Each structure stands twice: as C-alpha cells, then as structure tokens.
Amino acid sequence: MPKGDGGLIAQNKKARHDYSVIETYEAGLVLQGTEIKSIRARRVNLKDSHAIIRKGEIFLLNMHINEYEQGNRFNHDPTRTRKLLMKRKEIDKLIGLTKEQGYTVIPLKVYIKNGYAKVLLGLAKGKKKYDKRQDLKDKTMKREVDKALKERQRI
Known part of the structure; x- marks a missing residue:
C-alpha cells in the first residue's frame, strides 16, 4: 500500500441484506475540521445513512463520524x-434512476484512497421479506456445499 493509504475504514454490512445493489459509484467526501482524523481512527458508522440529491448535488445524511478526542471547541x-x-x-x-420507484442511493463502504476519504455508493432497490429469506437460504446452502467439497478433498 502507498504511504498514507489506510484502506477500508467502515462497511455497511446490513446494506446488502436489506437492499439489492445494482450499481456502485465512488464519491469523495467534503470534510471539515477534525473529521478526517476521526475517519483515520476508524470512528465511523454507516448504519441508517443514505444519500439524497438536491439541486443537482449529492449529499450523505446520517453518517456518524465521532468527534475527535483531541479536538477542541472547533470539533x-x-x-x-x-x-x-x-x-x-x-x-x-443517479437523478434519472432514483426517480424510478423503489431505487435509493446508500453508502456501502468508507475508505482512504491516495490520502483522500472516499465513499462507495450503491444504487439499490429495497428487498422484500421473502427475498431476504431466500438469500439467507442460498447463503446457507452455499456454505454447506463448500464444507462438503472441502471434506471430500481431504479424503
């Protein structure tokens, strides 16, 4: 890794469970003050966050970046x-696709790339309960098949 490259900082694991991700996009974050220090300290939570588009600009709502511990009143x-x-x-x-019913933009990952904080956004469609159950069944079956193949290779 290049110097200053922190790699993966935070990941929204529940996003792929609750949504079907159709496309992904990389976006830079506009940060202020001590936010980058908190991000590098991995003090980020993507739970319940989402992106909206207002007046041709895209914004990220509800992403929680903890205050920097050594910060002062300007935190x-x-x-x-x-x-x-x-x-x-x-x-x-994205404006065209989100106008279609059921599509939303959600953050999947936050990471550092070339010294800059980036967000991986996913264009997603919400899953129904039966879709979630089916995905869980498929995941369990795949795990069992992989386990059986591993056992078979040992013999």
Whole structure:
C-alpha cells in the first residue's frame, strides 16, 4: 500500500441484506475540521445513512463520524449532512434512476484512497421479506456445499 493509504475504514454490512445493489459509484467526501482524523481512527458508522440529491448535488445524511478526542471547541457535529463529490454525468444518471420507484442511493463502504476519504455508493432497490429469506437460504446452502467439497478433498 502507498504511504498514507489506510484502506477500508467502515462497511455497511446490513446494506446488502436489506437492499439489492445494482450499481456502485465512488464519491469523495467534503470534510471539515477534525473529521478526517476521526475517519483515520476508524470512528465511523454507516448504519441508517443514505444519500439524497438536491439541486443537482449529492449529499450523505446520517453518517456518524465521532468527534475527535483531541479536538477542541472547533470539533465537528457527528451527524451533519456531508456533500459528496462526483462527476456531473454520474449525478445526472443517479437523478434519472432514483426517480424510478423503489431505487435509493446508500453508502456501502468508507475508505482512504491516495490520502483522500472516499465513499462507495450503491444504487439499490429495497428487498422484500421473502427475498431476504431466500438469500439467507442460498447463503446457507452455499456454505454447506463448500464444507462438503472441502471434506471430500481431504479424503
């Protein structure tokens, strides 16, 4: 890894359980003050966060970045709305797709790339209860098949 590259910081594991991810996009985060220090300390939570598009710009809501412990009175608000940096073509494409019923934009991962904080966004459609149960069954069956193959290879 290059110097200053922290790799994966946080991951929204529940997102793939609750949504079917159709496409993914990479976006930069507009941060203020001590937020990057908290991100590098892995003090980020993506639970219940989502992205919205207002006036041609994309924003991330409810992403929780803890206050920096060594911060002073200029520390940031943990759940403030943060602007995301994406190319105009990608934002326009997302505007068109999110206008369709059932599509939403959710953050999947937060990571450091070349010294900058990035968010992996997923264009997703909500799953129904029966879809979630079916996915759980498929996952269990795959695990059992892999286990059986591993046992068979040992013999």
